Amino acid sequence: MKSRKVLGVALCCTLLLFAPGVLQAQHDPGPRGGAAGAGGPYPTLSPAEVDLFNQAILRFQEAASVSGNIAGEDDAGLGPTFNGNSCAMCHAQPFIGGTSPGLISPQNPVPNPQVALAKLHNASNTVPSFITPDGPVREARFVRNRDGSPDGGVHDLFTIAGRDDAPGCTLAQPDFAQQLAFNNVIFRIPTPVFGLGLVENTPDETLRANLAATRDARRSLGIGGTFNTSGNDGTITRFGWKGQNKSLLVFAGEAYNVEQGVTNELFPNERSGVFGCVFNPLPEDASGIPGSVSPLADTVSFAAFMRLSAPPTPGPQTASTQKGATLFSAIGCALCHSPSLTTGPSIFTGMGGVTYQPFSDFAVHHMGSDLADGISQGAAGGDQFRTAPLWGVGQRLFFLHDGRTPDLLQVIEDHTDCGGKPSGNEHSSNHDHSQHCSSEANQVIRNFNALTPQQQQDILNFLRSL
Numbered sequence: 352m353k354s355r356k357v358l359g360v361a362l363c364c365t366l367l368l369f370a371p372g373v374l375q376a377q378h379d380p381g382p383r384g385g386a387a388g389a390g391g392p393y394p395t396l397s398p399a400e401v402d403l404f405n406q407a408i409l410r411f412q413e414a415a416s417v418s419g420n421i422a423g424e425d426d427a428g429l430g431p432t433f434n435g436n437s438c439a440m441c442h443a444q445p446f447i448g449g450t451s452p453g454l455i456s457p458q459n460p461v462p463n464p465q466v467a468l469a470k471l472h473n474a475s476n477t478v479p480s481f482i483t484p485d486g487p488v489r490e491a492r493f494v495r496n497r498d499g500s501p502d503g504g505v506h507d508l509f510t511i512a513g514r515d516d517a518p519g520c521t522l523a524q525p526d527f528a529q530q531l532a533f534n535n536v537i538f539r540i541p542t543p544v545f546g547l548g549l550v551e552n553t554p555d556e557t558l559r560a561n562l563a564a565t566r567d568a569r570r571s572l573g574i575g576g577t578f579n580t581s582g583n584d585g586t587i588t589r590f591g592w593k594g595q596n597k598s599l600l601v602f603a604g605e606a607y608n609v610e611q612g613v614t615n616e617l618f619p620n621e622r623s624g625v626f627g628c629v630f631n632p633l634p635e636d637a638s639g640i641p642g643s644v645s646p647l648a649d650t651v652s653f654a655a656f657m658r659l660s661a662p663p664t665p666g667p668q669t670a671s672t673q674k675g676a677t678l679f680s681a682i683g684c685a686l687c688h689s690p691s692l693t694t695g696p697s698i699f700t701g702m703g704g705v706t707y708q709p710f711s712d713f714a715v716h717h718m719g720s721d722l723a724d725g726i727s728q729g730a731a732g733g734d735q736f737r738t739a740p741l742w743g744v745g746q747r748l749f750f751l752h753d754g755r756t757p758d759l760l761q762v763i764e765d766h767t768d769c770g771g772k773p774s775g776n777e778h779s780s781n782h783d784h785s786q787h788c789s790s791e792a793n794q795v796i797r798n799f800n801a802l803t804p805q806q807q808q809d810i811l812n813f814l815r816s817l
């Protein structure tokens with residue numbers, strides 16, 4: 352605990368120095384303006400690969416309707432239940448492939464598109480209370496079933512009932528008001544897909560070695576970390592908030608069916624295929640099959656777009672952002688948010704042996720009672736989350752798995768379940784030890800709180816430069 356004492360001294364002296372209130376309190380400077388630093392193809396790709404990317408990004412934007420007969424919504428297969436009608440509807444900020452759009456975007460200020468989608472083409476949906484024009488795009492999971500057994504699944508917000516293109520379907524929405532009253536609903540917001548080909552192509556050995564290299568430093572700060580793995584082949588799964596998903600193709604197949612209701616070769620069965628609500632022969636998306644529209648399935652195109660996309664480009668560096676980067680490592684943020692990883696050999700031009708900056712170890716960590724959502728996915732339990740990659744954070748609008756805040760200072764404080772006092776100490780608090788102070792980030796957040804306001808500002812400026 353020597354380091355805590357040293358930081359305590361630093362804090363006391365700063366308070367003395369700045370007591371007259373010369374300094375403005377540290378604050379999140381907000382989403383970075385200017386052009387979107389993301390959304391293009393990986394820079395070293397061959398012309399043929401760039402062509403594939405350019406076709407694939409169009410598919411990522413195509414909007415679905417029930418039978419695909421509506422102009423501008425000619426992708427068939429929406430519903431019976433859905434949260435969105437195109438990948439790009441939710442993956443939009445700061446550019447196609449990103450995260451939730453929003454009104455506070457400097458690049459493209461728009462209200463949450465789920466509000467208008469609820470009633471599109473005369474659909475009879477009501478908008479759940481947690482979907483608001485100025486809030487993030489969300490999907491909902493229920494924690495428990497009625498009998499108390501674990502549920503954990505996504506319950507789609509909307510159904511196609513009432514839509515002009517779904518005559519006769521009467522499927523009702525889940526009773527979200529009731530489930531909220533039972534305290535049984537948790538949320539997830541979209542994560543960006545930029546640069547994920549590099550993540551997919553990082554060998555398990557590299558991820559394990561990266562974690563092993565910091566074992567002692569992590570242990571001294573109370574940080575663990577384990578990998579979620581595939582029940583099918585035992586390799587590390589690395590996509591999604593809990594690192595629950597194996598590959599970009601699997602994620603594309605799952606998202607197509609779960610978010611939009613479009614059945615495909617990976618997920619061929621309708622989720623709520625009740626009588627009167629299934630209008631198409633299945634699967635609604637398929638590749639290379641006589642009669643299918645295109646030789647490449649939509650799922651394969653979505654995966655290609657994500658695999659071939661470039662990682663976000665950081666904004667301009669300043670003296671403050673550089674100090675922030677150093678502090679980010681010095682106080683222990685980088686022990687989870689790993690600054691760099693290197694890909695293995697790749698079939699895509701120039702994407703093998705690439706060192707990239709995701710700011711994630713792609714391991715899952717116990718984050719304590721304040722972030723816990725009570726949902727288990729694979730080996731990730733109720734309070735475990737994948738270290739959120741921080742590349743591109745500078746241009747994002749909403750943070751943490753449920754989108755609870757747009758404020759990076761709040762995000763940092765939310766890492767701890769110890770109340771976040773500068774010299775907080777679990778042994779001297781009255782908190783029930785089993786309920787509180789179990790986040791692996793607690794000591795690092797104490798370190799952060801012991802920094803001077805200017806040093807904290809440097810870290811916030813650094814994050815907004817990513």
Ligand code: HEC
Pocket residue numbers: 434435436437438439440441442488489490539540541542543544589590591592593599602603606607610611653654657
């Ligand atoms: C209704 C909004 C919505 C739509 C539509 C949507 N997504 Fe997502 N996406 C999400 C959410 C929410 C998550 C986080 C899910 C989780 O991990 O629990 C996510 C996560 C992802 C991830 C994981 C990225 C990472 O960081 O590991 C991928 C890949 C992805 N989506 C691809 C797609 C594709 C491809 C489509 C179109 C078929 C799509 N999504 C459509 C909301 C959406």
Ligand code: HEC
Pocket residue numbers: 574679682683684685686687688716718722736737738739740741744749750751752753759762763766791792795796799810814
């Ligand atoms: C013990 C590992 C760990 C440490 C230490 C840690 N983080 Fe995190 N961080 C996470 C995890 C896990 C999440 C996702 C949590 C969630 O969404 O519930 C996260 C989320 C974030 C996010 C939000 C990203 C997003 O996609 O919404 C930011 C920003 C962030 N961390 C910054 C920091 C900073 C700055 C520090 C140091 C002061 C830090 N983190 C220390 C594990 C860690």
